[in-house]
Amino acid sequence: MHIHADIQELRAALLPHRRAGQRIGLVPTMGNLHRGHLALVETARAQCDVVVASIFVNPLQFGPNEDLDNYPRTLEDDLASLREAGCDLVFTPTPSTMYPRGMGSQSLVRVPEVSEGLCGGSRPGHFDGVSTVVSMLFHIVQPDVACFGEKDYQQLAVIRRMVSDLHLPIEIIGVPTVREDSGLALSSRNGYLSDDQHATAARLQSTLMELREQLEAGADIDRQLLQGLTSLRQAGFEPDYLELRTPDLGQVTATTRDAILLVAARLGPTRLIDNLSLTLPR
Numbered sequence: 001m002h003i004h005a006d007i008q009e010l011r012a013a014l015l016p017h018r019r020a021g022q023r024i025g026l027v028p029t030m031g032n033l034h035r036g037h038l039a040l041v042e043t044a045r046a047q048c049d050v051v052v053a054s055i056f057v058n059p060l061q062f063g064p065n066e067d068l069d070n071y072p073r074t075l076e077d078d079l080a081s082l083r084e085a086g087c088d089l090v091f092t093p094t095p096s097t098m099y100p101r102g103m104g105s106q107s108l109v110r111v112p113e114v115s116e117g118l119c120g121g122s123r124p125g126h127f128d129g130v131s132t133v134v135s136m137l138f139h140i141v142q143p144d145v146a147c148f149g150e151k152d153y154q155q156l157a158v159i160r161r162m163v164s165d166l167h168l169p170i171e172i173i174g175v176p177t178v179r180e181d182s183g184l185a186l187s188s189r190n191g192y193l194s195d196d197q198h199a200t201a202a203r204l205q206s207t208l209m210e211l212r213e214q215l216e217a218g219a220d221i222d223r224q225l226l227q228g229l230t231s232l233r234q235a236g237f238e239p240d241y242l243e244l245r246t247p248d249l250g251q252v253t254a255t256t257r258d259a260i261l262l263v264a265a266r267l268g269p270t271r272l273i274d275n276l277s278l279t280l281p282r
């Protein structure tokens with residue numbers, strides 16, 4: 001496995017593969033890798049001849065009061081996991097490599113509509129940072145395929161829309177969320193939780209499952225969402241949002257059948273997100 005912090009070196013390493021017509025897969029991450037990330041690498045491995053993972057804690061997608069400084073950085077362990085998972089190349093740029101003019105002077109990619117509301121509402125500017133860095137990674141690596149987790153559902157929708165709007169020849173693959181036995185979605189930020197909070201955190205998914213059961217049985221949507229917010233608060237969460245949307249994140253109407261519940265909630269200072277698909281009755 002080859003590790004490159006430099007853009008030109010990474011491009012040079014990829015060139016022979018591209019010339020040989022090999023299929024290149026990209027897995028963008030912020031490091032502190034867990035089984036969820038490795039599922040993305042395995043998916044890319046199954047689809048491609050060459051797998052590139054990037055590890056970059058992207059400052060452009062963090063708000064001024066967010067956890068950029070505390071975000072876990074575990075490079076040596078991450079490289080060992082990637083090696084074991086059969087990754088071929090790892091891109092580990094620094095912020096000054098990615099943003100040599102500084103973040104304030106950076107050209108931005110802004111994806112309208114799908115970036116607004118939900119996490120875009122509670123984290124202003126977050127998705128501009130994500131779509132900008134992902135488009136930079138796409139230009140640097142020029143992958144045929146890129147894998148993203150369904151846990152970050154809105155992020156996946158933003159990237160799909162960006163690829164469509166900008167006519168990028170890249171296949172985007174969404175990978176199902178990997179969970180603990182308790183149902184808690186694996187996330188680097190779970191590491192911030194105390195033991196008690198960790199036990200409570202599984203309530204996020206179980207609340208969504210209870211809501212799904214009610215909604216699939218025809219219960220009133222607004223009343224169920226209010227009830228869901230109340231049970232999250234009773235469990236100790238401070239919810240940012242709990243919403244039911246169409247799979248492409250539009251508003252649900254009387255004719256909507258396939259839908260998705262999306263939630264973001266804080267446990268102490270830790271912000272967790274999750275989602276669950278369901279089918280509304282006729």
Ligand SMILES: Nc1ncnc2c1ncn2[C@@H]1O[C@H](COP(=O)(O)OP(=O)(O)OP(=O)(O)O)[C@@H](O)[C@H]1O
Pocket residue numbers: 028029030031035036037039040147148149150151152175176177178179185186187188189190
């Ligand atoms: N449990 C999971 N299952 C599948 N994919 C995941 C999971 N957690 C993260 N991913 C995906 O891994 C990629 C990199 O995510 P990231 O490095 O931010 O990890 P994370 O665990 O989501 O961290 P954070 O706690 O910062 O949200 C994203 O495409 C994300 O959706």
Ligand SMILES: CC(C)(CO)[C@@H](O)C(=O)[O-]
Pocket residue numbers: 028029030056058061130133134152155
């Ligand atoms: C896609 C991503 C690597 C861009 O920084 C990040 O948002 C993440 O880890 O999900």
Ligand code: BAL
Pocket residue numbers: 061152155
């Ligand atoms: N997993 C999405 C990256 C972020 O929360 O900043």
